[in-house]
Amino acid sequence: MATFQTRIDYNDFLRDVPDFPKPGILFKDITPLLSAPAAFDASIADLCDLAAAYKPTHIAGIESRGFLFGAPMAQQMGISFIPVRKPGKLPWKTYSCDYELEYGKNTLELHTDAACAGDRVLLIDDLLATGGSADAAIQLLRKTGAEIMAALFVVELDFLNGRKKLHGTPISSLVHVS
Secondary structure (H helix, E strand, O other), rough: OOOOOOOOOHHHHOOOOOEEEEEOOOOEOOOHHHHHHHHHHHHHHHHHHHHHHHOOOEEEEEEHHHHHHHHHHHHHHEEEEEEOOOOOOOOOOEEEEEEEEEEEEEEEEEEEEEOOOEEEEEEEEEEEEEOHHHHHHHHHHOOOOOOEEEEEEEEEEEEHOOOHHHOOOEEEEEEEEO
C-alpha cells in the first residue's frame, strides 16, 4: 500500500444522506468536496501522490464520479485517461461486465482497445463500498491485457469489506469510514 501525507481532513467535506438511493442506505455525498476548490484540488494532489508510486501509464475512472477525479489526475500526470462507462455510452466495440451493488445490479463497459498488454493501469473512483463496480472495472481492464497496478478511492466504507472483492489488488483511500 502506498503512503502519503494528506493535505486536508476530507471528512469535513463529506455529507451523510440517509435513505438514498433507497431506504436503509446511508449515502456518502462528495458534493461538498467538489464545491470547495481548495479541498478538491488537495484531493487530486493526494491521489496523484498515491498514484505516483505505481508508475501508471493510464488512469481508468468509473462513471461518473470516477471521471471527476481520474481525468484531472491523468492530465496532471501526463498519462492517458480511460472511461469505464454504463451500457450504451461508448461508441466503439466494448467489453461488458455485470455486477451487484448493495442496492441492485448494474453493468459496466470498456472499449476493447482502451488499453493493451504492457499498459500499467490505475483504477480511480470516488467510493469503495461492496466492491462490485471496482471488481467489474478490473475484470474489464484485464480483458485488454493491461496490468492493474492498484485501485484508489476518495472514500472507503470499511464495514462493507469491498476490498475483499478486489482479489489482492493494492488499494488506497483518502478517507476510511468504519
